[in-house]
Structures are given as C-alpha cells and as structure tokens.
Amino acid sequence: MFKTIVFSAFGAGLAVCLAVSALQFVTTEPLILHAEEFEGAPAPDATPIPDAAAVHGHEEEAWGPADGIERTAYTVLANLVVGFAVSLMLLGGMAIKGDPIDARRGLFWGVAGFAAVSLLPALGLPPELPGTPAADIYDRQLWWLGAAAASAAGIGLLAFGRNWGLLLAGVVLLVAPHVIGAPAPPSHDVSYPGALAGEFVVASMVVSAVLWSVSGLAAGWLHQRLSRNG
Numbered sequence: 001m002f003k004t005i006v007f008s009a010f011g012a013g014l015a016v017c018l019a020v021s022a023l024q025f026v027t028t029e030p031l032i033l034h035a036e037e038f039e040g041a042p043a044p045d046a047t048p049i050p051d052a053a054a055v056h057g058h059e060e061e062a063w064g065p066a067d068g069i070e071r072t073a074y075t076v077l078a079n080l081v082v083g084f085a086v087s088l089m090l091l092g093g094m095a096i097k098g099d100p101i102d103a104r105r106g107l108f109w110g111v112a113g114f115a116a117v118s119l120l121p122a123l124g125l126p127p128e129l130p131g132t133p134a135a136d137i138y139d140r141q142l143w144w145l146g147a148a149a150a151s152a153a154g155i156g157l158l159a160f161g162r163n164w165g166l167l168l169a170g171v172v173l174l175v176a177p178h179v180i181g182a183p184a185p186p187s188h189d190v191s192y193p194g195a196l197a198g199e200f201v202v203a204s205m206v207v208s209a210v211l212w213s214v215s216g217l218a219a220g221w222l223h224q225r226l227s228r229n230g
Helices: 002-026 028-038 052-056 069-097 103-122 137-160 164-180 195-229
Strands: none
Touching: 002 028, 002 069, 002 195, 028 195, 069 103, 069 195, 103 137, 103 164, 103 195, 137 164
C-alpha cells in the first residue's frame, strides 16, 4: 500500500511538473520578469525612502538563480518536488478516509485542496509580484497557515459532516480567517503598472488550480492502475 502510494505520487508529480512548468512559462513567468524590470524604482507618488544598502555600501544582495537556464532548471525542480508532495498528501488523505482511490475521487480531493490552500487564503493574501509592499513575512505566514488549516477543516466538515452542527462549524471555519483579517501591507504603492497585479493573481490561481487538479487526478488514476496490477 505504502509503495503504491509513493510510486503513484511520484508519477503524478512528473505530470504536474510538465503541466505546471509549461503553463508558468506562458503565464506567470513573463509577468514576474516584467515586474522585476521595475523593482527598485520608486512608485508613482510615493515618498522616496533612503536606500540603506546604498548608504553603507556593504550590504550583500540575497542569492538567487541566474536568469535563463539556471532559473528555469530550479523552477522545474521545484515544480517536481511540489507536485510529488501535493500528490502524496492527497493520496494520504484519501487512504485515511478509507474510500476507494480513483481518478474521480482524486480530482475531487485536488479541487478541494486548491480551494483550501490557494483560493480561499488568496482572498486575504493574494499572490504578489516582486516589488509589492507587504506586511511582516512571519505575520503573513502565520495567517496563511491558519487560513489554510481552517479552510481545509471547514471544507472537510461541509463535505463529510453528517449533521447541521458540523455543517455550521464548517462554515464558521471558512469565514473565521477573513473575519480576523490578513496582515495589512504598509502601503499599496507599487513601481510596476498596476494592471500587472491583477493579471498575476488570475494567472497564479490558474496555475495553482492546474497543480492541485492534475495532482489529484493523476495520483488517483495511477494508484488505481498500480493497485490492479499489484
């Protein structure tokens, strides 16, 4: 059982890697590269802030992969790892639930995972382009983790709850993170054209939806096939 889950997750991870990498190449990657052209430039009507690195002269720039093949290679590798991890998580959830694992159930779990981890948290913290003002990273991570956990639990209660009390608790969990509110950015001034932000949010959500749905669909299908052959 465990070996079948691992092999199925890895095969699904390969499918996710191919699909997501190709989609990113024509959607999110051009938007990120365009935004990076404006990074470091003052936002329109923004109050200039002295650059501490320029003043002191010995601040080192954070490492990042070089543009071109190196950057693409790291992106593809990251997509493979994420695809494998997401597929493994979905298969684990389905195995714990105890229902038969197939492509249809895998797709259902994948769509639910997309809603819990990407779509609902993005209502408070949407995907951001480089150069976007943001609140403290630890505050954002804490809120996002809480929102994703609450959303996953809420969706689970709505999907599998057997009485009105559980269904009501599911609704409360879905709404609670947004009632609390995500950490607010210090400003909304950006140096890149504002329309890029909306395009990036939509493109990122499409990429995430493909990642989760392909993970669930491929993992469920592969698990069913390998289980039959085994």
